[in-house]
Amino acid sequence: MNKIGTSGLRRKFLAAGVATLALAAGMAGTAPAAHAAAWPSQPLRLIVPFGAGSSPDQMSRVIGEKLGKILGQNVIIVNRPGAGGNLGTFDIANAKPDGYTFGISITGPLVNNTLIYKKLPYNPATDLAPLTLAVHQPNVLVVPATSGITTMQGLLDALRKNPGKYNFPSPGVGTISQLAVELMLQHTHTKATHIAYSSSPDALTSLLAGNTQFAALPLSSVMAMIRDGRLRALAVTFPKRSPLLPEVPTLSESSVPGVEGSAWAGFVISSKVPANIRKTLSDALIQAIHDPAVSQRLTTMYMDPVGSTPAQFSDYMHQELNRWGPLIRKLGLAGSL
DSSP: OOHHHHHHHHHHHHHHHHHHHHHHHHHHHHHHHHHHHHOSOEEEEESSSTTTSHHHHHHHHHHHHHHHHHSSSSSEEEEEEOOHHHHHHHHHHSSOTTEEEEEEEEEEIIIIIHHHEEEEESOOHHHHHEEEEEEBEEEEEEEEGGGOOOOOHHHHHHHHHHHOOEEEEEETTTTTHHHHHHHHHHHHHHHHOEEOOOOHHHHHHHHTSSSOOOEEEOOOOOOOHHHHEEEEEEESSSOOTTTTTTTSBBBTTTTTOOOOBBBEEEEEEETTTTHHHHHHHHHHHHHHHSSSSHHHHHTTTOOEEEOOOOOHHHHHHHHHHHHHHHHHHHHTTOOOO
């Protein structure tokens, strides 16, 4: 009798133990979901690898304000300029992977610098995860209004009549402002000398002073001077015309096909951040960019809002690497920094 009772008691304890383990396992299985559901529970840091007032900084503040309302948390802008955007982009890649730190970056640190720099402290392909392509900023090919050149064909004729005598500026080696012109020169079998400056304003100063003769710069940099008559826009380096300059043709329409140069910017995060948190943040960013008020504000800043999926952004960066990689190597820029 006692023996049977003891055996039955033992079976009850074993059954209770199994049930407890099953309950614990079930709770452990739901813990990540519960944690993800609670995210975000504190303010987010948005790293901008450029100084206050730069284009990436301005667009981050506009988008970040709406993002904070969507997520119910403040979004704090942190400017980390240096090394052409590499410094801040490195900080994004190496942030604590809890999803509370993400950032914005551009063509150089995310694509071209992987070839131009001998060694980067991060690998965009493995250390960063794309969230969304935020905006395009098509470059505009401009000349001083006093140049006498009024069309793209007029510029090409001048380059052919004066081989090697024309200079063009850019805000740095390997920037889209340089590469778009270099690609145009190759396609048209013309020559001009590149002069690198430290910023778009410096490049513009050289253009107005006559030290350089033409340039391809973001619309946000040149629009005011186009409107006040100091610069003349010849073509946009993008597949479609800009709604802000509808009368200015694309390079393709000007008989120079195959040149697409956009000073784009997109949001990225450490690849170590859990996928469910990345999706929550990506969805909120896309919603913010597509918000009519946000899109309108970006447009008034001469930016073309995009708000793509992470997969679309990843594909676009691959396209950019395939577009500019051969040119970077041909120009001898690979490993030059």
